[in-house]
Amino acid sequence: MRRSTIVALAGISAMGSMATHMIVPALPRISDDLGIGIGTAQNVIAVYLIGLAVGQLIAGPIVDRVGRRPVLLAGLVLFVVAGFACTFAPGAALLLTARFAQGVGAAAGIVTSRVMTGDLFDKAEGGRRQANLMSVVMLSPAIAPVVGGMLADTAGWRPIFALVAAAGAAALVVVWLTVAESMPATMHRHRATHLFHRHARLVRNPRFLRTVAAIAGGSTALYMFLSVAPFLLIDNWGLSERQAGFCLLAVASGGILGTLLVGWIERRSDALRAGLSCSVLGAGLAVALALYAQGGGSWAMLIGPMILVALGAGIAGPSGIAAIIHIEEGVAGTAVSLSGSIQMAASSAGAIALGHVAHPGFPILSAALLAVSLLSLAIAPRKPFE
Numbered sequence: 001m002r003r004s005t006i007v008a009l010a011g012i013s014a015m016g017s018m019a020t021h022m023i024v025p026a027l028p029r030i031s032d033d034l035g036i037g038i039g040t041a042q043n044v045i046a047v048y049l050i051g052l053a054v055g056q057l058i059a060g061p062i063v064d065r066v067g068r069r070p071v072l073l074a075g076l077v078l079f080v081v082a083g084f085a086c087t088f089a090p091g092a093a094l095l096l097t098a099r100f101a102q103g104v105g106a107a108a109g110i111v112t113s114r115v116m117t118g119d120l121f122d123k124a125e126g127g128r129r130q131a132n133l134m135s136v137v138m139l140s141p142a143i144a145p146v147v148g149g150m151l152a153d154t155a156g157w158r159p160i161f162a163l164v165a166a167a168g169a170a171a172l173v174v175v176w177l178t179v180a181e182s183m184p185a186t187m188h189r190h191r192a193t194h195l196f197h198r199h200a201r202l203v204r205n206p207r208f209l210r211t212v213a214a215i216a217g218g219s220t221a222l223y224m225f226l227s228v229a230p231f232l233l234i235d236n237w238g239l240s241e242r243q244a245g246f247c248l249l250a251v252a253s254g255g256i257l258g259t260l261l262v263g264w265i266e267r268r269s270d271a272l273r274a275g276l277s278c279s280v281l282g283a284g285l286a287v288a289l290a291l292y293a294q295g296g297g298s299w300a301m302l303i304g305p306m307i308l309v310a311l312g313a314g315i316a317g318p319s320g321i322a323a324i325i326h327i328e329e330g331v332a333g334t335a336v337s338l339s340g341s342i343q344m345a346a347s348s349a350g351a352i353a354l355g356h357v358a359h360p361g362f363p364i365l366s367a368a369l370l371a372v373s374l375l376s377l378a379i380a381p382r383k384p385f386e
Contacts, residue, residue: 063115207381
């Protein structure tokens with residue numbers, strides 16, 4: 001029973017990422033079909049990230065107060081309803097509103113999946129099971145853009161939202177039939193009333209803030225790239241949605257490789273700063289190539305350096321999260337939830353800010369990536385585990 005539950009929870013965790021990355025190759029088509037500007041189309045990603053950020057802050061205390069299963073079911077219902085609203089949205093206003101709601105629903109699923117995994121397994125087994133969740137989540141940004149690109153290329157952007165909503169509906173049925181409440185009977189449900197005291201305790205910790213800001217910079221760089229790359233790849237360099245999806249697959253593969261290198265690097269050096277340095281190297285290479293191309297260039301000049309940026313983010317992210325869990329005794333869950341919310345808020349802010357630049361081209365994107373990567377490296381603590 002526990003094995004089938006962890007499979008279901010892994011799939012639910014991956015859906016949150018899938019709903020972001022699958023739609024990326026279709027952003028130019030959304031812009032054309034709805035007659036909206038590039039910046040508004042990019043907000044389809046940004047408002048979803050805001051929903052993820054807000055949803056994580058809301059879901060955490062409710063999970064501790066009313067239980068895991070009700071929050072998981074409610075999050076899935078919201079995810080499905082919002083997904084179908086996106087599918088049939090006649091204009092940008094409803095699409096963006098539904099995307100925010102979809103992000104909130106996805107956040108409930110992500111938070112609850114992690115908490116239930118901790119409930120079901122002891123400390124030794126739980127670490128391996130959390131790694132199982134992470135590996136599935138990391139596969140989603142590798143596969144989703146390819147699937148989304150193929151759908152956009154053949155059927156348009158609306159079937160992508162329909163597919164995501166259908167996946168959520170299938171998960172809802174599975175959870176309803178097979179996933180039981182995992183909240184320990186001995187747990188005090190009033191514990192959530194102390195949530196904001198724990199938040200305040202973490203916010204007063206400079207090492208927590210610096211570590212969160214460092215890994216948030218890595219995710220911000222990736223989402224800035226995701227918000228602009230489809231327009232560069234498709235509109236500027238003439239790739240199809242399908243080809244753009246494979247380019248995004250290459251970048252996501254760099255991130256997956258980075259997560260596999262974390263253990264090896266941590267045995268030899270500071271993995272957090274090593275990963276951030278790799279991202280700086282990739283962003284600096286992108287700037288150099290953009291200057292060399294003088295506003296022209298090719299898709300390979302962007303994707304090659306971005307693989308290095310993603311590789312660095314894949315190294316820095318898990319290392320930073322591992323440090324955050326141990327930064328304050330007794331508040332690991334709150335630390336992870338708060339850091340995730342801050343990451344999503346920073347990522348959405350970066351994507352929105354870049355969207356306000358009229359037709360951000362290769363040089364502007366590269367410069368923004370380098371600025372964010374350098375700032376992350378400068379902020380990162382030198383010994384995050386102390």
